[in-house]
Amino acid sequence: MKTNLKTILVIFSTFFSLISNAQFLDKLAKKAEKATERAIERKVEQKATKETNDAMDDVLNNKKSTRKTSSESSKNKTISSSGSDFVSGTKILFEENFSRDAIGDFPVKWFTNSSGEIVTFDGDSKKWLQLSDKGSFSPLNISKLPKNFTFEFDVTITDNFSNYSTPLNIVFTEKTTKADNVWNTVFKRKEAVIFNVHPSNSLSAKGRSEVFIISEKKEIMKNKVDIPVFSKNTSIVRVQVWRQKNRFRMYVDGKKFWDLPTAFGDANYNQIIFFIGTYKNPIDKFFISNLKLAEAGEDKRHQLIETGSFSTNEILFDTNKATIKSSSATILNDLGKALNENSDIKISITGHTDSDGDEKANQKLSEQRAESVKNYLNKNFDISSSRMSIFGSGESENIAGNKSESEKMQNRRVAFKVIN
Numbered sequence: 001m002k003t004n005l006k007t008i009l010v011i012f013s014t015f016f017s018l019i020s021n022a023q024f025l026d027k028l029a030k031k032a033e034k035a036t037e038r039a040i041e042r043k044v045e046q047k048a049t050k051e052t053n054d055a056m057d058d059v060l061n062n063k064k065s066t067r068k069t070s071s072e073s074s075k076n077k078t079i080s081s082s083g084s085d086f087v088s089g090t091k092i093l094f095e096e097n098f099s100r101d102a103i104g105d106f107p108v109k110w111f112t113n114s115s116g117e118i119v120t121f122d123g124d125s126k127k128w129l130q131l132s133d134k135g136s137f138s139p140l141n142i143s144k145l146p147k148n149f150t151f152e153f154d155v156t157i158t159d160n161f162s163n164y165s166t167p168l169n170i171v172f173t174e175k176t177t178k179a180d181n182v183w184n185t186v187f188k189r190k191e192a193v194i195f196n197v198h199p200s201n202s203l204s205a206k207g208r209s210e211v212f213i214i215s216e217k218k219e220i221m222k223n224k225v226d227i228p229v230f231s232k233n234t235s236i237v238r239v240q241v242w243r244q245k246n247r248f249r250m251y252v253d254g255k256k257f258w259d260l261p262t263a264f265g266d267a268n269y270n271q272i273i274f275f276i277g278t279y280k281n282p283i284d285k286f287f288i289s290n291l292k293l294a295e296a297g298e299d300k301r302h303q304l305i306e307t308g309s310f311s312t313n314e315i316l317f318d319t320n321k322a323t324i325k326s327s328s329a330t331i332l333n334d335l336g337k338a339l340n341e342n343s344d345i346k347i348s349i350t351g352h353t354d355s356d357g358d359e360k361a362n363q364k365l366s367e368q369r370a371e372s373v374k375n376y377l378n379k380n381f382d383i384s385s386s387r388m389s390i391f392g393s394g395e396s397e398n399i400a401g402n403k404s405e406s407e408k409m410q411n412r413r414v415a416f417k418v419i420n
Contacts, residue, residue, distance in 0.1 A: 089294025
């Protein structure tokens, strides 16, 4: 009986063990199945994530590539610039380097209602006029400003010049009385062209310049620009002004910052005044030196573009030939630069001769000379031949007699005209 009972217990134990093992195996199988599902899900997620990332990379790379291409395209763009077109006048009317003035004195041939003194810097014998606080400073030896002139001077400053200190103002105006030696900012003068320079802009380390045009005692124009070439860290710059009748151009170290075609009026401009306000920092100072006023020739480089026509007898040829003389390079180069700056215009070139010799020969010679000018501009400035039409008028349009050499020189000319 006991044996049977033990047997029965063993059987039941085995049975329940098998059931338990089966349940365990079942659970294990389910776990394995779920693990497999999770593994598959992770793989799917990983693949999806990778594909998404790859897709995003492609998009971003494409955008990056696009931006790079755009940037490279921008970098590859060429901006045409004529560089410096300043041409200093050759007929000197006034020069000042303070060589005859004693150190510590105010120059004898200058006016001021303030003060100033001649100074030098360590290691340099060059003399400078140091401009003191608030006042006008004017050279007394200038009595006329021609309709075409250049005016130049060097300027420097003390270190770390404050943005809040005065700019250096330069005035071109008409003096009628001694009282006019002082510039009055209330604009009591009828006409004036004023500009200034300052080494510090409140928003940046760049310098700045302002311009003011006075007409009929009223301010009719005012503006300002940055001048990066003049800053607190700049040792010396050269300021250059070029007047061509009504046009005002201002340069710093040869770089043009102002070009105003209608700045000068019809006044008898005969005075240059430097004036300053207040130095907010007592150690701030402006220094000027090496001043030069010169009469300039007409601005032939721009005349063709601005008026539509231009005629010159400065283009010279060998006698009875179409060979251009080397002395003609200046005027031809000026015209070539002007045409390069204005690539959308076309011109006619017409040759003219005096009336010496055979009329038919002169007609042919005038055409050949126009052709030579065209070839020069094409070769030296890459001006397309399609932009230039040539004509010859021979002796048929003489503008002077033909007796004296001076009259013949007037007739021997080349005329340029802008055409549609």
